[in-house]
Amino acid sequence: MRVRIDGVSVVIDDTTILGGVDLVAEASAITGVIGPNGSGKSTLLRCVYRALKPTTGAVHIGQDDVWRSSARQAGLRTAVVAQDHDLDNDYSVHEIVTMGRNPHKGVLDRETTADRAIVDRALERVRMDWAAHRVFATLSGGERQRVLVARALTQETPVLLLDEPTNHLDIGAQLELLDLVRELGLTTIAALHDLNHATAYCDRLLLLHAGRAVAEGTPAEVLDADRVAAVFGVRSAVVPHPLTGRPHFVTASITGSAEEEVPSDPTSTGRR
Template sequence: MKVVADGVHVRIGDAVILGSAGFEAEPGRMTGIIGPNGSGKSTLLRCLYRALKPTRGSVYIGQDDVWRSSARQAGLRTAVVAQDHDLDNDYSVLEVVAMGRNPHKRLLDRETTADEQIIADALDRVRMTWAADRIFATLSGGERQRVLVARALTQQAPVLLLDEPTNHLDVGAQLELLDLVRELGLTTVAALHDLDHATTYCDRLILVHDGNVITSGPPDEVLTPSRVAEVFGVESAIVAHPLTGRPHFVTASRVTSPR
């Protein structure tokens, strides 16, 4: 299912946080939102999943305008793994993952056998079945992220949105999580801090700077040396990874005279 942001503008008081941003994310592909800290990556992503209403502009999931839909309708189309969560420390892993079924239920509906199977399948897919009875808060950062992805999977939504999902994870957990997300085959939009991860895992990138979408396209067309120097202030190149052969983004010293 396609995701389209059309002229998304966010103003808070007198400050323009996001200025008429627009992009398209193709079905079944992974699209990365990249940019320096404070550029507007998370703001743009939050507009997609109804956490922040744009001052003007529209967001479409398929043919439906996200901000003209109910929260339940949005939950059937879009699953989210955010940077922060407000989960109670006493929830078990099983309870956290089961929350993903909420958009499919009415008030007071009980969990069905079908729900239980969907939850079990999601835990198995992220390799966290062993932790079903563990308290969520006792898990490592990487394990918690896997559980949150499992919760997203139980929604059975065609679109997955992730806000800097590898934050605070060690390098092994980062790669495992991104490999998992890539294998899901969903329409995925992720705000990413690491430009090498963006190059390696994303089909398309959206570059945001000072609240504006500068450009979008395949990683090698977006992360050109001149553009990276201008936006991030570093020298860069995309080369073949010596171990995998996949595109690998590398940086060197800072540009002495940013353009």
């Protein structure tokens, strides 16, 4: 299911957090939202999953306007792996994942055998079934993220939203999580920090800077060295990955001294 963001802006206390962003996330594709800290990545996602009402603009999922339908409807269309998960409680992994069934249940409904089967399958899918009866807060960071993806799966939504899903994960766990997301094949919008993850896993990228869309397109179109220098303030170059041969981003500080420079490197173009 396609997600269309039209001219979304968010103004809080006279500060413009997002200034008129447009984006179309195609069905079954992974769309990456990249940009420096504070560029508005999370805010944009929050407008899509109905946590924050845009000051102007609209978000459509399929044909439906997110902000003209109910909160529960949103829970049936978008599943979120957010950044704000509280750990000061003793929910078991099973209880956390079962919450994904909430939008499907009436206020007095109990979980059925079918619900429990969905929860079990989701936990198996992320290889966390062994931890069903562990306390969520006692798991490692990577395990917790996988459990949250399992909860998103139990929501059985066409759209998956990920807000910096690889934060605080070791490198192995980061790649494992992103591989899993790609396997799922859902319409995915992910706010990402690592430019190489963005190039390797995303079909399309949206580059945000200070609340505005700077570029939108395929990773190769969006991440050119001059633009990266302007937005992130780093020098960069694209080299072939020694193991996979795919384009790989290497970066260096913009204030780096001259003797670090490889004089004959033709790809280093980002220096101002």
